[in-house]
Amino acid sequence: MSTPLVEMRDIQISFGGIKAVDHVSVDLYPGEVVGLLGHNGAGKSTLIKCLSGAYKADAGEIYVNGEKATINNPRDARSYHIETIYQTLALADNLDAASNLFLGRELVNKFGLVDDDAMEAETRKIMGRLNPNFQKFSAPVSALSGGQRQSVAIARAVYFNAKILIMDEPTAALGPHETQMVAELIDQLKSEGIGIFLIDHDVHQVKALCDRAAVMKNGELVGVVKVDEVTEDDILAMIILGKKPEHLT
Amino acid sequence: MMNFAKKLIKDLGVDTRLLGMIGALLLVWLLFQYVTDNPQIEGTPPWWNIYAKLIDGNFLSPRNLFNLSVQTASVAVMATGMVFVIVTRHIDLSVGSMLGLIGMIMGTLQLHILPQYLGLGHPAIWVITVAAGLGVGIAIGAFQGWLVGYLTIPAFIVTLGGYLIWRGAAWWVTSGQTVSPLDPVFKLLGGGAEGTLGANLSWLLGVVASLAALLMLYTSRRNKAAHGFTVKPVWAELALGGIVMLLIMGFAALMVAYPIPERAAIRIAEARGMEIPAEGISLAHGIAIPVVIVLAVAIVMTFIAKRTRFGRYIYATGGNPDAAELSGINTRWLTVKIFALMGALTAIASVIASARLGAVGNDLGTLDELRVIAAAVIGGTALSGGIGTIYGAIIGALIMQSLQSGMAMVGVDAPLQSIVVGAVLVEAVLIDIASRNHAIRPATILFHLIMAALLITFFVSWTWGLLVTVLALAVTYFWRIIWPRSALVLAILAIVQIAIGLLFQNGGA
Known part of the structure; x- marks a missing residue:
């Protein structure tokens, strides 16, 4: 396979003794959508904030296009063409x-x-x-x-001109029509070769929109699966039980 | 009629909040103009009396407006900086004390230190003094900003500490002695008979300012048209330009219409080496130098707010600090810069305040922090952050000063003056909140009904007050304004009113 757009290797972050992200590695290829799933507090937002520059990882490395990247703040992330759509949208309401x-x-x-x-x-x-x-x-x-x-x-x-797009629950606050619009947009961006990390709670939506799904539990990576090879129930089992489906192990 | 007015405002593209503030200012002015005239003339119809009172009043005279403009200057300069501080959800309680300390340092520098090296009356004294004042202001402001931004101590605490510290430090500079007299050139920066532009320069400034305003309107229109945006109709642009020009030239004309007293005029003419004709000399005040400073500060600050990244980041951070940080804005360094700017403006205000008095005492700037915050808030700056304008703060300062000097002219007791200014502050914020939400809350109506009843009880008579309470009861019942809770509140109010009536038996205070 070609060089991954992003490779996050062995990322660790702790907050006062609690391991929010514990030795997690994920990657993302051009034109691919990778879903990040897990309970609240599973560590998916924290992991992704290392990529967007909001947090700095305690240990681990990030490679963009095969080259080591230093991301200390949001400005650094933007210089690697990493753009983030936050769940809170991060808009200044008065402007x-x-x-x-x-x-x-x-x-x-x-x-x-x-x-x-x-x-x-x-x-x-x-x-x-x-x-x-x-x-x-x-x-x-x-x-x-x-x-x-x-x-x-x-x-x-x-x-x-984002090359890597991070979307944190982009459809959480939207009606059905607008959700459809976001889905179409994701398809369009994919076809332009942009890689997308999609954080979502809706397993059905992940099945529909993503190519692969990475599931996290208690700061650890349960596994990364191709969505075509698993059922919705398999993904749910990964989220809840923290176990990879048997036919893949 | 209402629709026509709405369409007119929309076509002109003027901010309705600006119109509201100007309307409030005009209302205050006309009110004082009405009550500061000579007694009513017998045997004339009432409408003529109203007209005569508005013509004859003393409040809108060139002399009073000149004084008003000079008195407002110091607070207005600081209020523009306070807008940025409050917009980013901070506060600065230390500006009054800082003003005092900077004034003391500048006074000592120009009176006791610099003359030793340069000789008394050296022309560079005032320049060095002002530069040193600015340096101290920026340093103190930046330090407080660093404590707020990098050490994350709440601005309220940092500047509350500063309020005490800088006032104490001011006392230290001269062990509490008043510094006087100040350098004669320095004193020009405070206004007064000599510290003005005179007739010719005032007209020149008026013409230049008018042309600049017209040029700005034109370039803005051209840029918008170049991008293919819809622009205002031509007549609206012309009308707006005309109004702006009229205001600027009208102000210049008013200031020129205030003559300098003859004896002072002769003294000034002699000092300038002018020949004095036998029939005497008449000189005009013209626009005061501190007012020119305010105008320059207002233009620069508006420019910062609207056209620089720094200004844009101030408003973005105030609207959503997290979003600003995620957009790569260094909000800590921004805080340092905002407080440093506030310090620089406090230094400018200190120059104006001390130069106006011609002396620096220990109490210089006492309570100014509250006047400055009140001016910014009356001018529409929201303490919740993100919202506030420079012109609003200046109009707010003008409204405050108008109330204060108007009441002093009428002879209102000092305690009552404070009460009125305080009430206006709260009322201004209440109106602001109501206008932002586009709806008046029932509790707001009830509050005003209660206040009306209480005011009438105190200033007219308790029987009339009781009548208003009963009317309020009827109104709240009819429109079900938080009924039946309002009935309970109004019933308690009625009991209080009757108690006041029975206790004092005099029908009012």
């Missing part, structure tokens, strides 16, 4: 869509000043692609619906 989309990476004019008009124009372009119904460009995002806010958060990740 408009364009300001949120470019937060930390504002477009500036030749004097180094924030160019709001240029950012709004770019936002209009990308939103026209992702969510053509979106019209509220000058309102603060607090005035937007859950789906509209989600599309702002997604636009932020997609706009900057």
Whole structure:
């Protein structure tokens, strides 16, 4: 197989003696969706935050495109084209869509000043692609619906040519129509060769959207399986019992 | 009518909050203009009296508006910095004490230290003094910001400590002695008869400011059109430009209309080597130098807020600190910068305040922190963070100062002045919350009914107060405003009113 887009080797993080992530290794290939599953507190969000730069691993290594990567903060992660859509969306509610989309990476004019008009124009372009119904460009995002806010958060990740996308429960707050839109978007991004880590609780959705599923329990990796080779019940058993299905062991 | 007004505001593209604040300011001004006139003339119709009172009042005279603009300057400068502090969910209680300490240091420097090396009256004294003041302000601010940002001590605690520490340090500088007189050039920065631009420069500043405002409107429109966004109708742009120009030139005209008293004018003319004609001389005040400083600060701060990354990160951090951090913003360093900026502005305010008095005493800046916070909050800055404007803070400072000097002019007792300013502060925030939620809560209505009844009980008579309570009861019953709880509250209120009536038997205080 080709070089993995991301390889996380032997990642460990403890919080005051509690091993939140214990010797976990996962990888991700171009055009692949890997689902991360587990109970609340299983360590999946903590693991993924090492990749997005929100946490720093105590031990272990991260390789991007086969080369060792140093990720100390969110800015580092972005420089490796790793983009994250957080469950909380991480939007500044008092700012408009364009300001949120470019937060930390504002477009500036030749004097180094924030160019709001240029950012709004770019936002209009990308939103026209992702969510053509979106019209509220000058309102603060607090005035937007859950789906509209989600599309702002997604636009932020997609706009900057993400190679690796982390989605933390992207459909948790969405209605059926919007969930469908996110699913279509994931398919489209896959076809563009982007690798996606998808954190989700919904086993049915993981079966539908993901190529492989990595299951964690109590900070440890239970196993990584191809979703075609297992049933939903097999995955559930991995989550609840922490055991790999017998026909794969 | 309402629809027409709404459409007009929408076409003009003006912020309704700005309009509300200007409306409140005008209301305060007209009220004081109405009550600060000469007694009513007998035998004229009432409408004529209202007109005459509004024309003859003393509040909106060039003289009073000039004084108002100078008195507001120091608090207004600090309020712009406090907006950034409060927007990022912090607070700075130390600015009044910092102002005092910086004033003491600058006073000692220009009176006791620099003349030893440069000679008394050296032209560089005021420059070095102001630079040193700015340095101290930035250093203190940055230190407090470091404690808040990197050591994560709550800003309330850090600056509460600073409030005590810097006031104590100010006493140390001269062992409590007042420093006076200050350098004559330094004193110009505080306004007064000499510290003004005079007629010609005031007009020039007015024209330059008007042209700059028109240019900004034009470039903004051109940029928006270049991106293909919908722009305001041309008449709206022209009307807006006209209003802005009228305000700027009107202010310049008012300031020029305030003449300098003859004796002072002669003194100034002599000092400038002008020839004094036999029939006497008339000089105009023009715009005061501290007001020019406020305008410059306001422009720079608005520019920072709207056009720089620093400003954008301030608002983003205030709206959602976690999101800001996840976007790669260094929120700790940002905190240091915000508090350092607050320190620099406090130093500027200290220059204005000490130069205006011509002396630095131990009490310089006492209670200023509360005035500054109140100005920012009246100007629409939300303590929950993320929301606040520079122009709002300046209008807030102006409203506060207008209330204070207006009441002093009318002769309202000092304790009552504090009560009114305090009530206005709370009311301003209440209105702000209501306007943000686009709905008035029933409890808000009940609160106002109770306050109205109490005010009438105290200032008119308890029988009228009781009548208002009964009316309030009817109103709350009719619209079921948190009924029946409001009935209970109003019934208790009625008992209190009757008790007041029986105890004092005088029908009011």
